[in-house]
Amino acid sequence: MILRSGAALIGRYLKDCRKVFSSPSYSISSNFASMESKHVQNGNALSLASLPKEQLTSFMQDIDAVMFDCDGVLWLGMDPLENAQALVIKLRSMGKKVFFMTNNSTRTQEEFLEKFNKLGFEASVDEIVGTAFLAALYLKECGFKDKVYVIGSEGITKELAKVGIDSLPIGPDAVDPTSLRWNPQDYNIDLDPSVGAVIVGFDHHISYTKILKAASYLNNDKCLFVATNTDEQFPARGLSSIVCPGTGTFVNAVKTAAGREPVVMGKPEPFPFEYVQRKHNLQPNRVLMVGDRGNTDILFGRECGLWTLLVMSGVTDINSMRRWETSQDPAEKMCVPDYYSQDVNEFYKLLQN
Amino acid sequence: MILRSGAALIGRYLKDCRKVFSSPSYSISSNFASMESKHVQNGNALSLASLPKEQLTSFMQDIDAVMFDCDGVLWLGMDPLENAQALVIKLRSMGKKVFFMTNNSTRTQEEFLEKFNKLGFEASVDEIVGTAFLAALYLKECGFKDKVYVIGSEGITKELAKVGIDSLPIGPDAVDPTSLRWNPQDYNIDLDPSVGAVIVGFDHHISYTKILKAASYLNNDKCLFVATNTDEQFPARGLSSIVCPGTGTFVNAVKTAAGREPVVMGKPEPFPFEYVQRKHNLQPNRVLMVGDRGNTDILFGRECGLWTLLVMSGVTDINSMRRWETSQDPAEKMCVPDYYSQDVNEFYKLLQN
Structure with missing residues (x-):
């Protein structure tokens, strides 16, 4: 299913605009086959908190970069979630690259950076991927x-x-608001x-x-x-x-x-990952995607061959995730993450131990 | 396919509102099986003009009622099409019941009647089925x-x-039009x-x-x-x-x-036919639906087990119809009519001969 959807995607892009992102797309889709068997063991998500310490350590050693969805993961509206900033700092101190992938199209990259700073997150424009930016980039690269x-x-x-x-x-x-017909x-x-x-x-x-x-x-x-x-x-x-x-x-x-x-442009489509991958030469199987929505963040991560962590602080709740685990619908099965956790605070504390 | 969709429909209606239209729905769906083989011979539409005279006469003898879509069939905007009014008069003189099935939701039954009269069509409220009316009827019958x-x-x-x-x-x-966010x-x-x-x-x-x-x-x-x-x-x-x-x-x-x-409420869903059928006790296989849109009028007619005539004076053109005839997509195949004709003027002249 992954390969088919990857191929369809590339076909569609090529139809619209032959040269844009086509080479990274091909490299992603060729990775898919080897990725698929490694992820989401037996179709069930694992609780991050229940992993033996050495297994979490070993997993994190194999990760070069962590990608975060923002709203529902790092903050709710204008309120940062507990230890969200500390988690970002911790990951950087472990040598991980950190990226912020938001589907929000209402701000420029610089306006997002302003919001990050206002909420106490250390970040650079280079680490933020918004969909207004991607749409402009797409047209620019189309010539x-x-x-x-x-x-x-x-x-x-x-x-x-x-x-x-x-x-x-x-x-x-x-x-005209006065018109009746x-x-x-x-x-x-x-x-x-x-x-x-x-x-x-x-x-x-x-x-x-x-x-x-x-x-x-x-x-x-x-x-x-x-x-x-x-x-x-x-x-x-x-x-x-x-x-x-x-x-x-x-x-x-x-x-x-x-x-x-x-x-x-946005998740679950692969553009946000393709953009970061091109600039930072990331290996999909050494990247962890953290999100709160099964049908955007987790599906995106899985379609791109990333590791995935679903946090329960936003849209998707554990009942939906459990339902997808046993679903017969392939589209729902693709929303099941590798790991799940209560929130970024729990993730942070597990890394601190 | 017809039976499946009929059953799904009834299931959905029942879920929303158990008693509404349920008995006519069942009678329609039980008719489907026997209808299917008679209609759209070999998946190809026949030109009404190329039918031998005696075949058209015999076909019309087996028809009790003719249902017309309006815009693109009887008129364009506020301009009646040639001999549209004459065709309606001719059909009545042949003893056929005539109905007008419009998906338009912007007028009441009485306002539609006013438009019919203004454009020179003889009609009664009882013969007109608009979707604003059907929506109100649906809720009323839900109690x-x-x-x-x-x-x-x-x-x-x-x-x-x-x-x-x-x-x-x-x-x-x-x-608020001044708000930026x-x-x-x-x-x-x-x-x-x-x-x-x-x-x-x-x-x-x-x-x-x-x-x-x-x-x-x-x-x-x-x-x-x-x-x-x-x-x-x-x-x-x-x-x-x-x-x-x-x-x-x-x-x-x-x-x-x-x-x-x-x-x-509207075409291609069966409500408009079910409403008329209940009042006039029509046999689906003795009704002809005349329309200009494959995916509403013709699909509606076929889903309800009616005979169908596509006129080329509105949305669907002959190239689309020819494409559907050879399509592998069952949904497109269902938009192929039994007969096609240039316009209601041609139909009128064929009946005059």
């Missing part, structure tokens, strides 16, 4: 020279500007003929007009279609009754209207 | 007594009011505890807040989830560069955020 129509926020338009790519203005663009003839919908790509990220100003414009640009087969990520929803901290729609909501809306599939 | 949160327009809220069901106000409900804590999002169902129809005021509220209501497993239809897009007449997102766009957005599947 893209046209304009971009963005459903999203300034995180995306600023990253595009950094690589010299123009985009149309973002922000509210709704149908939709009639396209009532609107002067100007499509800019210089638009050659649509990027869909998180946009709380999503509107009918925006989806219409995206679908209309994408009606031209040559227009590239990039999604930052496909996260379905995120919890509103402290507002347990509220479900906040994630970027996947807008991506599926545009996909439906356009009748096309996007190239997706 | 639903709570309030409805509607993503949609007055067509839906008025039909709900007609059956005594309350709904929350519709219309624009967007995020989404933070749920900044908004006073009031969820009404008396809401027991969400209906998603066509809504050109779609917004982040609306999708959030729908997903939050649907976070309660007991909240019913009804979609009027899943049409992906519709062409903007006279504006060939514009793709207008259809209701399926909003339905998929809410599905994604809510992680749930709706009960769908």
Whole structure:
């Protein structure tokens, strides 16, 4: 299954843009076959806390780099989780490289760094991988020279500007609020003929007009279609009754209207790993991915041939994980991690012992 | 495939609402097995114009009722197609019942009738089946007594009011247009505890807040989830560069955020036929469905065991139909009609001869 999905992915990328990331993709997919048997023994996740000390030590000796998802793992909203900063420092002191892989598309790399510093995490821009950055990088490496129509926020338009790519203005663009009936003839919908790509990220100003414009640009087969990520929803901290729609909501809306599939930058797609791997020459089987979501972080880690650790401080709970362990659905089985732990605090304390 | 999907459908309806439409569903699905072999000979559509006269006469003698999709079949926007009204009159003079099955959710039955009359079609409310009407009927037959949160327009809220069901106000409900970043804590999002169902129809005021509220209501497993239809897009007449997102766009957005599947009222789901069948005791194999879309009208007809005629005056063109004929994908094969014709004018002239 892994090999098939890897091959499909490469095919899709090649179709859109032949040269981008293709060589690392091939190297990842060729690693998959040898990786598969090593990971997730008998389809069950192991409790990190129940590992014999020497086994944990030996495992950590074979790890060169640790990749963290952020929200739900290192912090909740603007509140760092206990010993999250200390864990990062500890890992660095053990000689491990540390990376932060976030599907969030609303900030530039520099804005993420600001948030890291504000929350007391030592980091460099080089260690952070956001999906606004990846989307801009993707178009740059495609040799893209046209304009971009963005459903999203300034995180995306600023990253595009950094690589010299123009985009149309973002922000509210709704149908006349007094109109009772939709009639396209009532609107002067100007499509800019210089638009050659649509990027869909998180946009709380999503509107009918925006989806219409995206679908209309994408009606031209040559227009590239990039999604930052496909996260379905995120919890509103402290507002347990509220479900906040994630970027996947807008991506599926545009996909439906356009009748096309996007190239997706974020986890579980392999782009974030491929980017880091290229720069730091990492071996997938010497990398540990730590995340709180089975269907993004853990699936991502497994698709890329990484070791995976699921922490229970965010979205996925232990009941879901146990259900996936015994599931007959191959897609659910792929969300089972190698290891699980209560939170990064537990991981930190195990390393301290 | 037909039987399986029929059974799945009934299972889903029963889960949501045990008594609604269940008996007609069973009778349809039990008809399927005997229907299947008669229709779409060798997987190829036949040209209606190339049928020998006596074969067309004999076919029409075996038909008790003709069901028309409207836009793209009888009219384009507000322009009736040639001899569309005459065809309806001709069919009535031949003793056929005539029905109009539209997936449009923006009008009440009475408003549709007004449009029919304005465009010169003789019709009665009893012959028109719109999806706002069906959604209200569905909840009424569920014995639903709570309030409805509607993503949609007055067509839906008025039909709900007609059956005594309350709904929350519709219309624009967007995020503060000056806000640069989404933070749920900044908004006073009031969820009404008396809401027991969400209906998603066509809504050109779609917004982040609306999708959030729908997903939050649907976070309660007991909240019913009804979609009027899943049409992906519709062409903007006279504006060939514009793709207008259809209701399926909003339905998929809410599905994604809510992680749930709706009960769908419109074609290709069988509700519109089941409603008419109950009232008029029709035999599926004595009904002809005429439509312009393979994946709604024709699929609907075939799933219900009706005869099907695809006209080329709307969405589906002959190239798509030819592709489906030779497709290996069972879903595409199900969009191939029994017969095809240029338009209703050709059908009319064949009946005149």
